[in-house]
Amino acid sequence: MQQPESTGALALDIRSGIPLFHQVAVILRDRILSGAHAEGERLPSEAEICDNFGVSRITAKRAMDELAAEGLVTRARGRGTIVTQGAAKLPFEVSVDGWIENISRMGRMTEVSVLEFGYRRAPRAVARELGLDEGAEVQRSIRVRTHDGTPLSWLETWIPADIGRSYSAEDMGAQPLLHLLERAGVRIASAKQTITAGLAAPQVAQALGVQVGSALLDVRRLVRDADGRPVEFISILYRPDLYRFAMELTRVGGADGARWEAESPSAGPAAAAMPGS
Structure with a gap:
């Protein structure tokens, strides 16, 4: 039987009904929009996200893909996931x-x-x-x-x-x-x-x-x-x-x-x- 994904140091709510990949994406999105991750900065790799959040590689990838679909990051082989210019817009x-x-x-x-x-x-x-x-x-x-x-x-x-x-x-x-x-x-x-x-x-x-x-x-x-x-x-x-x-x-x-x-x-x-x- 497949075991449910555990939560790491950055705890996710596995009982909320909100997909774990979306919870990870929300946390990373907040960091980008607040400027904690600067424009041009490389985000943690999928492997690092797995360790930080205690999630599977598939979950980490879906979280990054969600951020890319919103235009907040760009993904390229060999470069990783980079915060796009203008991602942290002044509200x-x-x-x-x-x-x-x-x-x-x-x-x-x-x-x-x-x-x-x-x-x-x-x-x-x-x-x-x-x-x-x-x-x-x-x-x-x-x-x-x-x-x-x-x-x-x-x-x-x-x-x-x-x-x-x-x-x-x-x-x-x-x-x-x-x-x-x-x-x-x-x-x-x-x-x-x-x-x-x-x-x-x-x-x-x-x-x-x-x-x-x-x-x-x-x-x-x-x-x-x-x-x-x-x-x-x-x-x-x-x-x-x-x-x-x-x-x-x-x-x-x-x-x-x-x-x-x-x-x-x-x-x-x-x-x-x-x-x-």
Whole structure:
């Protein structure tokens, strides 16, 4: 009977149901993206991976092949596995509350592809968010936003039909949606945003260039106009290796004692755009 693969000094979770080769690839991917393995550096050989992780040669090879398929490494006989140039990309870093201010810059630094655009009856959850009757007509679009040819985010947007008919799919591919809403006479006044974790479904994984089931940042945003009417409900899935939220905290005193207050971080090169709506 074949024995299950053991785990070495770098322990893998053999009970998780996640293939061991994918777990090894995830660990090595994190090291590459963090800069622990520099561009041009040779990664451990398959034999060394076997020793480090306590896995078989087949598992080690599949892990390396996964990294190569993602463009993070190149493999050549006699040279080994080398980290590719540009593998450790600097992530976009934005403040949680600064998305409106970054919309204009976003349009200059990223590109968008409109994958789907049309009208349909609102699902119950969407109708509830937009304050519509269940089954009311809404516009739904799916877009993918990229930077230098690398996918950053998957955007699914729902708009009340009367607003959505003021622009086309071509418009969405050329301008940020916020600008299109304002062009239609919508006065954006407020938004509620939630941030959690999500997993890449097959269609999303293919569009973002990640493995199915990969962890993603899941951002939901409900935008309202000056009259309090919900005018946009958007779900955005970000690649966490290329996009992150940040805030600066200051310790201040108060009547009830010291507390932390958040400040928006300075806008550096990576914060110059927020690939949002």
